[in-house]
Amino acid sequence: EVQLVESGGGLVQPGGSLRLSCAASGFTFSSYAMSWVRQAPGKGLEWVSAISGSGGSTYYADSVKGRFTISRDNSKNTLYLQMNSLRAEDTAVYYCAKGGNGYCSSGPDYWGQGTLVTVSS
Amino acid sequence: QSVLTQPPSASGTPGQRVTISCSGSSSNIGSNTVNWYQQLPGTAPKLLIYSNNQRPSGVPDRFSGSKSGTSASLAISGLQSEDEADYYCAAWDDSLNGSWVFGGGTKLTVL
Numbered sequence: 038e039v040q041l042v043e044s045g046g047g048l049v050q051p052g053g054s055l056r057l058s059c060a061a062s063g064f065t066f067s068s069y070a071m072s073w074v075r076q077a078p079g080k081g082l083e084w085v086s087a088i089s090g091s092g093g094s095t096y097y098a099d100s101v102k103g104r105f106t107i108s109r110d111n112s113k114n115t116l117y118l119q120m121n122s123l124r125a126e127d128t129a130v131y132y133c134a135k136g137g138n139g140y141c142s143s144g145p146d147y148w149g150q151g152t153l154v155t156v157s158s
Numbered sequence: 159q160s161v162l163t164q165p166p167s168a169s170g171t172p173g174q175r176v177t178i179s180c181s182g183s184s185s186n187i188g189s190n191t192v193n194w195y196q197q198l199p200g201t202a203p204k205l206l207i208y209s210n211n212q213r214p215s216g217v218p219d220r221f222s223g224s225k226s227g228t229s230a231s232l233a234i235s236g237l238q239s240e241d242e243a244d245y246y247c248a249a250w251d252d253s254l255n256g257s258w259v260f261g262g263g264t265k266l267t268v269l
Contacts, residue, residue, distance in 0.1 A: 072258065074203075081160065082195070082203065082246050084258035096256050132202055142250040144193040144258065146214065148202040 039063040039147040041133045046152030053123050059116040059133030059149060067091070067111040070136030072145050073118050075129035085131070086118065090139030123156045161186065162247050164261035171269045175235040178264045180247030182228050186259050190250040192230040194223055197244045206245070207232060242268045
């Protein structure tokens with residue numbers, strides 16, 4: 038059974054940093070692309086970033102480019118999202134999602150339960 | 159403003175058939191497949207349809223998807239109260255460096 042468990046969310050001041058983690062199990066982690074998708078309170082889904090199965094390709098939404106970094110450790114079956122220079126508009130539930138294959142163009146098929154990030158002074 | 163355009167709301171009575179549209183462009187729906195997601199209140203999204211019209215195992219055949227040109231649709235037949243949820247379309251967008259784009263979501267109400 039595919040399981041994705043996010044952690045690392047919390048309250049952070051504007052301009053601060055946070056690192057999210059997503060522990061994956063139930064599938065061959067290195068064979069699948071992974072994404073982060075966020076949802077602001079009462080709003081729709083917004084794709085944030087994706088990384089290929091090998092980690093060799095990464096993609097970012099314009100809203101986070103230059104501030105967020107996606108990475109993965111295939112030996113630990115873990116996905117990360119390093120978030121710097123956080124802004125109030127980054128406040129959201131962040132979901133980790135598994136892709137349908139190793140390429141980032143393959144859409145998310147399984148989602149974690151999400152971790153809440155609140156950016157506020 | 160979402161790249162993919164969905165109606166903000168839809169409704170139907172139990173047993174009815176409802177459709178939700180999703181409009182995009184040549185760089186996303188026009189050149190890539192469409193996924194649909196269902197998000198029940200307070201829960202994470204769940205994949206409902208992938209590759210335009212394929213259902214993952216466990217998804218009832220009451221749910222179906224289609225695509226034509228730069229638009230896609232999700233149809234739900236035999237509407238049930240438990241179908242009340244938010245529905246999102248999504249597609250890979252080839253413009254710039256590539257990205258995933260979502261619709262703004264459609265809130266389905268079962269009357």
